[in-house]
Amino acid sequence: MAIVVKLDELLHERRMTLTELADRIGITLANLSVLKTGKARAVRFSTLEAICRVLACQPGDLLEYAPEQRADERAHAA
């Protein structure tokens, strides 16, 4: 996936743990871990809104388009 989720960096900057964020936005820790590790296939707008509200950030701060990452994954798969 060429979309990189930068949740880890944002949490580090805000000095917040994943468990704390999960509690504050009402999403299970398991689901948030899926998002953090880049294994999610889609993100609901409601989830994005909740994360941006709690972390005081923009969606662009959380997500990044990195085509070279996709190329790396393809090379690994081959």
Added chain:
Amino acid sequence: MKRSTALPVAYTVLRVLIALNWAYLAVLIAILGGSLTNEQWTFRALGVPVSDQTGALVMGMRAIAALGILTVPLNLMMLKRLVAMVHTVRAGDPFVADNAYRMNTIAWVLLGLQIIGLIIWSIGKAVSTPAHPLHLDAGFSPAGWLAVVMTFVLARVFAKGTLMREDLEGTV
């Protein structure tokens, strides 16, 4: 959700059909084997006296029995896949890729059975005579061909449903 009785019934019916399929194979092997080892007795029992006039009919009936044997593994493939699908429904997880593949295989099997049915009907038509008519429950069946088309469509529905479920599971 209310517990349905359809699944246990379907499971039992499928098990019975699998047993009947084996019995069908035993009967066909007995007929074909008997027609080769004890031709006179077997065909007299089937109501066809072996003579110069019935040579084509005898060969035709042998060919039909051989084609009948060919349908046994096809039936078994279909029934076993249906049993596996009933298991997944019982487990509450029917929208899996395996079921889409199973459905697709069942569609091809149904197509094969329809084609074999047409071949059997053609042989019956070719060897049947006014003196010894051969009445076969085979041939073109609109319901059968509709089932083939429907099963191919359902296989695609399953495949799409599986992808949609995977997407939903990966949605945070």
